[in-house]
Amino acid sequence: MTKKILLLGSGELGKEFVIAAKRLGQYVIAVDSYNNAPAMQVADEREVIDMLNGEALDAIVAKHKPDIIVPEIEAIRTERFYDYETQGYTVIPSARAANFTMNRKAIRDLAAKELGLKTAPYLYADNIEDFRKAVANIGIPCVVKPLMSSSGKGQSIIKTNDDINKAWEVATTKGRGDYNEVIIEGFINFNSEITLLTVTQRIGITLFCPPIGHRQERGDYMESWQPAHISPEHLKEAERMAKAVTDSLTGAGIWGVEFFLADDGVYFSELSPRPHDTGMVTLAGTQNFNEFELHLRAILGLPIHEISIERAGASAVILSAIESFEPPKYSCIEAAASFSKSDIRIFGKPFTRKHRRMGVALSYDKVGTDIYELRNKAKDIADLIKVY
Numbered sequence: 001m002t003k004k005i006l007l008l009g010s011g012e013l014g015k016e017f018v019i020a021a022k023r024l025g026q027y028v029i030a031v032d033s034y035n036n037a038p039a040m041q042v043a044d045e046r047e048v049i050d051m052l053n054g055e056a057l058d059a060i061v062a063k064h065k066p067d068i069i070v071p072e073i074e075a076i077r078t079e080r081f082y083d084y085e086t087q088g089y090t091v092i093p094s095a096r097a098a099n100f101t102m103n104r105k106a107i108r109d110l111a112a113k114e115l116g117l118k119t120a121p122y123l124y125a126d127n128i129e130d131f132r133k134a135v136a137n138i139g140i141p142c143v144v145k146p147l148m149s150s151s152g153k154g155q156s157i158i159k160t161n162d163d164i165n166k167a168w169e170v171a172t173t174k175g176r177g178d179y180n181e182v183i184i185e186g187f188i189n190f191n192s193e194i195t196l197l198t199v200t201q202r203i204g205i206t207l208f209c210p211p212i213g214h215r216q217e218r219g220d221y222m223e224s225w226q227p228a229h230i231s232p233e234h235l236k237e238a239e240r241m242a243k244a245v246t247d248s249l250t251g252a253g254i255w256g257v258e259f260f261l262a263d264d265g266v267y268f269s270e271l272s273p274r275p276h277d278t279g280m281v282t283l284a285g286t287q288n289f290n291e292f293e294l295h296l297r298a299i300l301g302l303p304i305h306e307i308s309i310e311r312a313g314a315s316a317v318i319l320s321a322i323e324s325f326e327p328p329k330y331s332c333i334e335a336a337a338s339f340s341k342s343d344i345r346i347f348g349k350p351f352t353r354k355h356r357r358m359g360v361a362l363s364y365d366k367v368g369t370d371i372y373e374l375r376n377k378a379k380d381i382a383d384l385i386k387v388y
Helices: 012-023 054-064 080-086 095-101 104-114 128-138 161-173 232-249 277-284 291-300 371-384
Strands: 004-008 027-032 045-048 068-071 122-125 142-146 156-158 182-186 190-200 212-217 220-226 253-262 265-272 312-319 342-346 357-365
Touching: 004 012, 004 054, 012 027, 012 277, 012 291, 045 054, 054 080, 068 080, 080 095, 095 104, 095 232, 104 122, 104 182, 104 232, 104 265, 122 128, 128 142, 128 161, 128 182, 142 161, 156 161, 161 182, 190 232, 190 277, 190 291, 212 277, 220 277, 220 371, 232 253, 232 265, 253 277, 253 291, 277 291, 277 312, 277 342, 277 357, 312 371, 342 371, 357 371
Parallel strands: 004 027, 004 068, 027 045
Antiparallel strands: 122 182, 142 156, 142 182, 190 212, 190 253, 212 220, 220 312, 253 265, 312 357, 342 357
């Protein structure tokens, strides 16, 4: 039952995945572009390569001959995955899923044009002249994103004409990969955002975790909570949409499917074929299995009969206010740990920059507890901890 897993990307999500894998006796090689990334600290082996270099990626696969290849980030030469599948390697969730979801153009066109899911209006541009025309067609305000990025990098909101040139510069310089094209989205007047963690199995039905609410700043996750309030009809529609897109992409694993909830219904937003940032709230014991355990079990083909809500919980990120290539230190851990029904995770990143996520604070209580109280507690804990 022991499998050799090649983990491509070794951040905080990868670290929790490796912990789950080691608890079930798996062997993991953690790969990233820098040494001592969080997941490397708990993995069996490590490799440092540029995963956008296809030849380097091929060499690592050939060297380790893994049973399973698990992408954890976007910045990977994902078109190589098709070759790996033909060679007999298992790519999670699938080469098709990794290629579509790592590129906003592919996944948005699949959702809106092929599957007919409700999305914000959108256009693409690969030069400044077409970009200005697209902004005029979509209208202001609008949201601009690189085709490939994560954690909100390169994303901005155009609120006035004065923001147009800056938004283009940010999107074309702060994204990942070698794409110069950007997506311009109409601004949806939504009431809230949710992540619907969706589990697809090799054998078994598609399962859904209780919805997770989240709040973002600079396009990046700041806090999340579970369960999030959503009407039964909107939840049913979100589940239908999540199943439609994951069925089309194929493969087993957990997917972070994001939705906007507005007065006129549910809008599909984005999709990640792996554990999701906002799902870190499940580390508070909100479910019978956290999102990393669910991902691993689905990957290994272990049956998952149900996903149940066990607690109400909230998470808040611990951010760095400094930039330093020295190993970071943390103050006020003892004070932060004095809160009841709470926990802390320090990711172990070897260097930091301003606004970088360095850890997460968790709070929890019985189901039915006022979610705002839990959110405030998690934020109070996170605010106590300083990175220096």
